[in-house]
Amino acid sequence: MRIDPWRARLLAAGLSLSAAAGCAAPSAASDLGRIRELSHLDLPSSTAAEEVEPAATSDARPLLSRPLTADAAVRVALLNNRELRAALREIGVARGHLVQAGVLPNPELEVQVTPRQGTLEHTRVELGVEFDLTSAILAPLGERAARADHEAARYRAAGAVVELGYSVRAAFYAAQATQQRLAIANRALDAFTAARDAARALFEAGNVPELDVATQEAGYEAARVAVAGIELGLLDRREQLQRLLGLSGAETSWRIADEIPRPPEKLAMPPRPEARALSASLELAELRSRLEAAAGRAGLARTAGWLPDLSVGVRGEREDEVWQVGAGLRLTLPLFDRKQGATMAHAAEFDSLLERYHGRAIDVRSAVRAAQNRLASAHARVLHHQRVLVPARTRVLEQTLLQYNAMQVGVFELLQARREQLDAELAQVDALRDYWTSRAAFDAILAGRRVEVMGTIAPAPMSGAAESGGGH
Amino acid sequence: MDRRSFIHAGGLAAGAALLTRGLAHAQERPEHAAGQPAGARIAGAGNQPAVVTPNGSTLPWRVVDGVKVGHLIAEPIQHEFAPGLKTEAWGYNGSTPGPTIEAVEGDRLRIYVTNRLPEPTSVHWHGLVLPNGMDGVSGLNQRPIPPGETYVYEFVVRYPGTYMYHSHFDEMTQIALGGVGMFIVHPKKPRGPRVDRDFVLMTHEWKINAGARRPDPNAMSDFNVLTFNGKAFPATAPLVVGRGERARIRLGNLGPMDHHPIHLHGLSFQVTATDGGYVPASAQYPETTVLVPVGSTRVIEFVPEEPGDWAVHCHMTHHVMMQMGHGLPNMVGADTRTLDRRMSRVMPGYMTMGTTGMGGMGEMPMPIPPNSLPMKGGDGPFSYIDMGGMFTVLKVREEPGKADPNGWYTHPAGTVAGPAAAEKMRADGIDPSARK
Ligand SMILES: [Cu+2]
Numbered sequence: 001m002r003i004d005p006w007r008a009r010l011l012a013a014g015l016s017l018s019a020a021a022g023c024a025a026p027s028a029a030s031d032l033g034r035i036r037e038l039s040h041l042d043l044p045s046s047t048a049a050e051e052v053e054p055a056a057t058s059d060a061r062p063l064l065s066r067p068l069t070a071d072a073a074v075r076v077a078l079l080n081n082r083e084l085r086a087a088l089r090e091i092g093v094a095r096g097h098l099v100q101a102g103v104l105p106n107p108e109l110e111v112q113v114t115p116r117q118g119t120l121e122h123t124r125v126e127l128g129v130e131f132d133l134t135s136a137i138l139a140p141l142g143e144r145a146a147r148a149d150h151e152a153a154r155y156r157a158a159g160a161v162v163e164l165g166y167s168v169r170a171a172f173y174a175a176q177a178t179q180q181r182l183a184i185a186n187r188a189l190d191a192f193t194a195a196r197d198a199a200r201a202l203f204e205a206g207n208v209p210e211l212d213v214a215t216q217e218a219g220y221e222a223a224r225v226a227v228a229g230i231e232l233g234l235l236d237r238r239e240q241l242q243r244l245l246g247l248s249g250a251e252t253s254w255r256i257a258d259e260i261p262r263p264p265e266k267l268a269m270p271p272r273p274e275a276r277a278l279s280a281s282l283e284l285a286e287l288r289s290r291l292e293a294a295a296g297r298a299g300l301a302r303t304a305g306w307l308p309d310l311s312v313g314v315r316g317e318r319e320d321e322v323w324q325v326g327a328g329l330r331l332t333l334p335l336f337d338r339k340q341g342a343t344m345a346h347a348a349e350f351d352s353l354l355e356r357y358h359g360r361a362i363d364v365r366s367a368v369r370a371a372q373n374r375l376a377s378a379h380a381r382v383l384h385h386q387r388v389l390v391p392a393r394t395r396v397l398e399q400t401l402l403q404y405n406a407m408q409v410g411v412f413e414l415l416q417a418r419r420e421q422l423d424a425e426l427a428q429v430d431a432l433r434d435y436w437t438s439r440a441a442f443d444a445i446l447a448g449r450r451v452e453v454m455g456t457i458a459p460a461p462m463s464g465a466a467e468s469g470g471g472h
Numbered sequence: 473m474d475r476r477s478f479i480h481a482g483g484l485a486a487g488a489a490l491l492t493r494g495l496a497h498a499q500e501r502p503e504h505a506a507g508q509p510a511g512a513r514i515a516g517a518g519n520q521p522a523v524v525t526p527n528g529s530t531l532p533w534r535v536v537d538g539v540k541v542g543h544l545i546a547e548p549i550q551h552e553f554a555p556g557l558k559t560e561a562w563g564y565n566g567s568t569p570g571p572t573i574e575a576v577e578g579d580r581l582r583i584y585v586t587n588r589l590p591e592p593t594s595v596h597w598h599g600l601v602l603p604n605g606m607d608g609v610s611g612l613n614q615r616p617i618p619p620g621e622t623y624v625y626e627f628v629v630r631y632p633g634t635y636m637y638h639s640h641f642d643e644m645t646q647i648a649l650g651g652v653g654m655f656i657v658h659p660k661k662p663r664g665p666r667v668d669r670d671f672v673l674m675t676h677e678w679k680i681n682a683g684a685r686r687p688d689p690n691a692m693s694d695f696n697v698l699t700f701n702g703k704a705f706p707a708t709a710p711l712v713v714g715r716g717e718r719a720r721i722r723l724g725n726l727g728p729m730d731h732h733p734i735h736l737h738g739l740s741f742q743v744t745a746t747d748g749g750y751v752p753a754s755a756q757y758p759e760t761t762v763l764v765p766v767g768s769t770r771v772i773e774f775v776p777e778e779p780g781d782w783a784v785h786c787h788m789t790h791h792v793m794m795q796m797g798h799g800l801p802n803m804v805g806a807d808t809r810t811l812d813r814r815m816s817r818v819m820p821g822y823m824t825m826g827t828t829g830m831g832g833m834g835e836m837p838m839p840i841p842p843n844s845l846p847m848k849g850g851d852g853p854f855s856y857i858d859m860g861g862m863f864t865v866l867k868v869r870e871e872p873g874k875a876d877p878n879g880w881y882t883h884p885a886g887t888v889a890g891p892a893a894a895e896k897m898r899a900d901g902i903d904p905s906a907r908k
Contacts, residue, residue, distance in 0.1 A: 187818070194814040198801075205805035399683070401821055403797075405838040406682045406846035407830070410800035411811075411822075418818055 026098070031091050031154060038158035038282060040447055041165055044079050047088055060251070067257040070172045070436070073245060077168040078161070080246030087160040094146070094153035101146035105135040122320045130313035130330075138304055145296030152289035159282040162449035168244050169440035170453075175237035176260045177433035181426055182230045185223075188422040188462035192216075192223040195415045216412075226462060260432045262386065263439075267379040269372065273446065277368035278361060282448035287357045294353055298346035305339035308332050367450045371442040374453065378435040385428035393424035419463035426462065518662035523574055523722065525654065525672045526709035526864070527701040531571040539580045539626075544570060544595065546639065546651060547588035553697055554707035554860070557794075557845045559678075560686045561650040562589060562639075568650030568702045569674045569726075570637070577632040577660040583625045585617060589646070592616035595625065596640035597655060598726070599747040599769070602627040610641040617641075632659035634722040634769040635747055636674070644728070648689035650702070652676065652726040654769075663750055667773060668717040673700045675734070675764060675786070675862060677727040682795045683841030692729060694798045697845075698791040698861035705792075705863035706850025711784070713776060714872035720744070720773045725764040732791060734770075735761040736866065738782040741774035761787055776868040781853070781881045786862035794845040794860035803827045831858050853880035854888075 029045075036043050046059060060076045068076075078084065110128035114120065199216035202208040242252055270276060278284065309332040316325045400417035403409045437453065444451045523530065533540040544564045551561040551568055564570025575581055587593045594616050596608035606627045610616040617623045635655035639646035654672045676699045679691030687697075700708050713719045723734055724747075742756040747769040762770050776782075785792050803826035815822040823838065833847040835856050840846060849858045857863075869875040897904065 190814065190818045194811060194818050197811040197814050198806075198808070201806040201808050201811055202801055202803070204807060205803075207802040207804065207806060399841065401819065402839055402841045403682060404822075405825075405836075406795065406797070406840040406844055407800060407825065407833060408682045408795070408797035408841075408846060410797075411803075411815075411824075412801065413799075414819065414822070 026095055034154050035158045035161060039161040041078060041161050043161060047085055064251055064254045067255045069257045070169050073172045074165050074168045076245045077164055081164055081244060082246055084160060084164050087157050091153045091157050094150040098146040098150045102139060102143040104139060105132040107131045125318040127316040128313055130311050133310040133312055134307055138300060141300045141303060145293045145300060148289045148293035148296055152286045155282045155286035155289060159449045162444050162447045163451055166440050166444040166451045170437045171241045171244055173433050173436045175241050176256050177429050178234040178237050179256050180260055180429045182234055184422050184425050185227045185230050185462055188419050189223050189227050191415045191418045192220040195412055196220040198411045223462060260429060263379055263382050263435050267376060273368050273372055274365045277364055277445050280446055280448040281364050284360055287353060287360060291350060291353050294346055294350040298343060298350055301339045301342040301346050305343060306334055308334050364450060368445050371445050375438040375442045378438040382431045382435045385431045390424045390428050393421040397421045423463045517660055520658050520662055521670050523572060523656050523670045523672050525572040525701060526711060527703045528567060528569060529571045531573045539582050540575060541582045543584045545586045545588055546593045551702060553699060554704045554845055557843060559680060562646055563650045564653055570653030572672050573655045575629050576658045577629060580628045584622050586622040587617040587619050590619055591642060592618050593639050593641045593646060595637055597637050599635035601630055608640050629657045632657045633747060633749055634745060634771050636724045636726055636769060638726050645689040647726060648728050649687055654724050665718055667720040669713050669719040671711050671721045673721055674724045675700060675727055675732045677730055682844035682846050685843055696795040698786060700862055700864050704794055704861045705859060708864035710865040710867045710877050712867045712869060712872050712875055712877050715776060715779045715868050715870055718773060718775050720771060722769060722771050723764045724769040725766055727766060731763055731765045732786040733761045733763045735787040736784050738778050739774050739776045741772040743770055744773045745771035779868045779870060782866040782868060784864045784866050791862045792859040794848045796847055804829060834858050
């Protein structure tokens, strides 16, 4: 649907005029401002544009021309992600309901004209105006419930923003790690190729049986398949990221910044993370707003139950140029239908939401502890890889080279040590990915949103592809 | 212990300490002195020369009431096989093999054995005929000597010959770590022609992984350090003899597993004795290689005619290699051009070795594990000698008393093999490019 701006302005002006009796109705821009404040993410204004464009916004282009970083990827997603834009537009529904709830009922006008005829000497005009007082009295109550619903929608949207930020980071780190894994795997493949070439040269010289050549060739071919698997993994992860960034066509040729960064030496954990996560929790805030709305609707139903249907009217009659005016009141007696059922239903809705609220609070506390554990463990693992494991494997390689120089071991053992050292580097990249993903998940929960953490799959090492050395 | 024996033991301990220090000092000296002819020292009747243990020493005696009293201390030692390879070994009196015990037929010997090893020990006098309780087999003939204690052995050496001694508790470990030595008994009346030089060479084999420091007593094959008197070439002291002199070499083998065919260049010799006794002159036969079985001694005698520097070595080719790896693939003849290109990407420090043989290995300046001597030999007068381990040099000189044991033989002009002149080859009908 397209609404031209002139009509939109007119419509907005009309709505705000008619709602003058209640509070001022929120605008899309104020919704966006509130969501920025809640999510701590710099939502571009274009996400709240009046028009829905089929093409992605061009604002992302400069971000994509440079090697992509995790932060840039999040900015692109905030500009382009259609699911997010849809979620933001959904606040408009609640906003509409809020505006509608504050609108006063329309007066009813009745005109009756009886022309002069037969015994009637003059034309008789009867005029009646009736105004539904009950609806007018109940309108502010309904508006309060709708305002809470609108606030809930804002929290929900802010949660979607935070979650998108996390998903983009997780997908970015996955792609970046896979890209790095591929580079390492290609180096391991070089080592397999060298072992194969060594076996071939030794076989040509008549020094080893064909078995050794076959073994090394099989190892090399298995390593090629492993590398192809990682290549596909990289393509898959890029596509996952394309979807989150809302990119297609010419914009899909972005490059990832080279290496997954190292974590800080010391892991900074904020004090009292559970309390922080609870107070930041957007889902708890949303539930609180929905509780408020349910309470409002229950109150509305209760009030409507004892309030008789009340309408006042003024009637006028003109006959023979003379107006006769009278007033009237109409009411129903709330004897039987006192909205008992509706009140019960709203009360039950409130209670059920309250149960859910307490349950969610427990979940949020647990989730923040789990996220903290994952982060601390990932940090410790990365440092252990960095400081101990990779250097240890490197020492093994260096010492194997010395032993090779001393003719204690052959070229196959040397290459095996090289592959095992590269395996340690592969494992370090996985640990780095775990760290940054856990970091993003922990930050998301402190920003108010629990997220589903995508665990990394322990990949098969490259070194195991050929166990046997040549020669024995 | 009464007062007299207390003083006695104290004096012995001090003597042993002095001896140990002296030995340590001798081991530090790079120059070879131990292989020098002993000159004046006479061991027994008939003007028999004392034995010389190149790179080693002889156990000193103090004579107490006509008894020759000696002291062996079994202890952990730091031992150097050759510059670049040190080890944690177990020996006697600071060395492996321990000091050569030298006595004369009919001597009464009293040998104190102090155990400074971390486990019990005992000493077996290998080949000697003696009272059963002195034979030194732990459990069978005596209680093992506990760590820290001193036992005493006393016996009369009844038969002349070439014997050995070694630990007889946890032999596998204590022998593999160096708990061995030679035991010489001179005859009261010399037999056969008098010799001018009497050398002792004890073979041994060790397994020391390149970069490790302690011999592996669990080794059963793949021994990679082979020694004469605990030294590997080029640290083996040469044997200096005079041209026309009669020389004797007493060979003993207490290595764990291998026999050694010891080969001498430039002469032939007679096997004159074993650890069982003298070989009658009628049964002696000429050899250039004598097999010395594990647990045996062989005595050879010869009169060198040709002056020069002559190789003496075990003829098992792996026994003149130092720390040769036995698990590496054979690279000889392999065309590794493709591999080399590939390896420059995979391992920048890599260099293909062995494709044209391994002769140059010992001279390569590549970084190797510390404390290792893989494929190492030593410098010779013409070029690098690519043999190590069980290799030494017999230096036959006109004037052995004045000869420098570290100097090389000066060849008379025209007596060294060299490049063939094309003209001479043509004259002799030699065409190096010809194919048969
Ligand atoms: Cu040998």
